[in-house]
Amino acid sequence: MSVQKPRTLFDKIWDAHVVDTLPDGTALLYIDLHLTHEVTTPQAYDGLRAAGRRVRRPDATLAVVDHNIATDDSRRTGIVDPESRLQVETLEKNVAEFGVPYIPLLDDRQGIVHVIGPELGRSLPGMTIVCGDSHTSTHGAMGALAFGIGTSEVEHVLATQTLLQKPAKNMKVQVDGNLAFGCSGKDIVLAIIGKIGTAGGTGHVIEYAGDTIRALDMAGRMTVCNMTIEGGARAGMVAPDQTTFDYVAQTPNGPKGETLERALAWWKTLPSDPGAHFDRVVSLNAHEIAPQVTWGTSPEDVLPITGIIPNPEEAADEARRAQLRRMVEYMGLTPGQRLQELPVDVVFIGSCTNSRIEDIRAAAAIAKGRRVADGVRAMVVPGSGLVKKQAEREGLDRILREAGFEWREAGCSMCLGMNPDKLTPGQRSASTSNRNFEGRQGPGGRTHLLSPAMAAAAAVAGHLADVRDYQPKEALS
Ligand SMILES: CC(C)[C@H](C(=O)O)[C@@H](O)C(=O)O
Numbered sequence: 001m002s003v004q005k006p007r008t009l010f011d012k013i014w015d016a017h018v019v020d021t022l023p024d025g026t027a028l029l030y031i032d033l034h035l036t037h038e039v040t041t042p043q044a045y046d047g048l049r050a051a052g053r054r055v056r057r058p059d060a061t062l063a064v065v066d067h068n069i070a071t072d073d074s075r076r077t078g079i080v081d082p083e084s085r086l087q088v089e090t091l092e093k094n095v096a097e098f099g100v101p102y103i104p105l106l107d108d109r110q111g112i113v114h115v116i117g118p119e120l121g122r123s124l125p126g127m128t129i130v131c132g133d134s135h136t137s138t139h140g141a142m143g144a145l146a147f148g149i150g151t152s153e154v155e156h157v158l159a160t161q162t163l164l165q166k167p168a169k170n171m172k173v174q175v176d177g178n179l180a181f182g183c184s185g186k187d188i189v190l191a192i193i194g195k196i197g198t199a200g201g202t203g204h205v206i207e208y209a210g211d212t213i214r215a216l217d218m219a220g221r222m223t224v225c226n227m228t229i230e231g232g233a234r235a236g237m238v239a240p241d242q243t244t245f246d247y248v249a250q251t252p253n254g255p256k257g258e259t260l261e262r263a264l265a266w267w268k269t270l271p272s273d274p275g276a277h278f279d280r281v282v283s284l285n286a287h288e289i290a291p292q293v294t295w296g297t298s299p300e301d302v303l304p305i306t307g308i309i310p311n312p313e314e315a316a317d318e319a320r321r322a323q324l325r326r327m328v329e330y331m332g333l334t335p336g337q338r339l340q341e342l343p344v345d346v347v348f349i350g351s352c353t354n355s356r357i358e359d360i361r362a363a364a365a366i367a368k369g370r371r372v373a374d375g376v377r378a379m380v381v382p383g384s385g386l387v388k389k390q391a392e393r394e395g396l397d398r399i400l401r402e403a404g405f406e407w408r409e410a411g412c413s414m415c416l417g418m419n420p421d422k423l424t425p426g427q428r429s430a431s432t433s434n435r436n437f438e439g440r441q442g443p444g445g446r447t448h449l450l451s452p453a454m455a456a457a458a459a460v461a462g463h464l465a466d467v468r469d470y471q472p473k474e475a476l477s
């Protein structure tokens with residue numbers, strides 16, 4: 001009798017989706033869900049049109065607009081910027097022509113593609129999920145194999161519902177122990193990237209394991225998987241468990257009844273087998289994680305909030321010294337300065353990393369009974385219309401507005417400079433997004449990445465602050 005080799009979660013999903021394998025190991029994978037947005041689809045549809053092809057499975061494809069749209073009332077009267085307007089109009093024309101389901105801008109379900117997939121119950125355990133967007137790794141939190149693809153691959157998936165993929169190596173990131181007050185999924189993933197570096201996951205799919213990960217809610221797991229891509233890995237995933245199943249059961253479009261029962265029977269077989277081989281294992285102790293904040297222009301340049309700006313001259317080699325000098329200069333910093341002394345101009349709570357209801361609750365808990373500091377612009381941008389409605393039902397919008405935060409409509413917003421929400425040159429932001437390279441939030445803008453609770457603390461303090469000094473004053477409700 002042959003005994004099957006123990007397999008990882010990644011191996012199992014991969015094996016279940018292989019249509020064919022080439023001698024070099026490259027596989028043609030079946031794709032269960034193709035999420036799409038306005039930025040990376042125009043050429044793909046042009047390609048289909050030129051070849052006279054149709055979309056193979058519109059029912060397994062979903063389109064939404066998120067990057068190029070305004071997050072204030074102006075969205076109701078049309079997009080002002082001609083380039084952004086063209087992107088959105090092009091998507092609308094393409095989905096109509098090819099019969100692809102589309103969530104329009106003014107629909108309640110509209111939102112950031114990586115928020116709405118799980119929320120609607122479209123991103124499910126065991127699936128292969130792709131999108132022409134690097135942060136597709138977010139959906140791995142569902143126990144799915146989810147990764148970003150390029151525009152030519154978008155065309156390939158639209159036409160065939162399959163994708164060519166080289167096999168990846170397995171990496172396990174094991175996090176154990178209780179998280180301290182003020183720490184969240186964001187602090188975990190920033191600490192991981194600080195440890196492994198932005199190239200640390202190259203060629204690997206990361207499975208997050210350990211009791212700290214198990215204790216995270218789905219939003220926390222999505223935050224961790226979301227930033228996996230910033231650690232260089234191809235995808236991040238968390239094995240599905242009761243937390244996942246309970247989440248799926250309450251989604252509007254997830255499987256129900258007997259279909260759900262059958263799905264559950266398979267989903268429960270997905271977690272990595274005991275003894276499954278991981279090419280690399282990295283371990284972290286949650287007790288050692290303090291609230292994190294990036295100081296430089298890469299997510300790996302991260303420190304506990306109690307840290308000080310490093311001195312570039314102390315770096316080991318000239319290349320790193322030059323890099324650090326440039327970062328210190330661009331970010332307008334002085335070596336030896338305490339992170340907590342840095343005044344912020346803008347606080348952005350949003351993005352596919354941290355715009356779910358749990359993130360907004362975390363920010364509101366710190367903001368309640370406090371005021372945004374004078375001269376600080378603080379904005380909260382829910383990840384979807386449904387998150388926004390839920391927050392409003394809970395009265396979180398009122399708490400945040402009373403504290404002086406702007407309460408906006410769903411979209412990518414100030415995560416990237418592709419819509420009216422931008423930093424102006426020299427502005428410093430505390431941002432719950434995932435990228436901090438030069439100009440990411442607008443030309444000349446300076447970004448510090450942190451968690452929603454830390455962002456709210458910065459907003460009320462007027463400078464980067466330790467959320468542990470800003471314990472909630474009152475319960476949320
Ligand atoms: C516009 C899109 C292609 C891009 C990505 O792939 O990540 C964007 O979402 C981002 O976060 O920079």
Ligand code: SF4
Nearest residue numbers: 135351352412415416
């Ligand atoms: S919120 Fe930011 S990271 Fe996420 S998809 Fe939009 S632009 Fe990309």
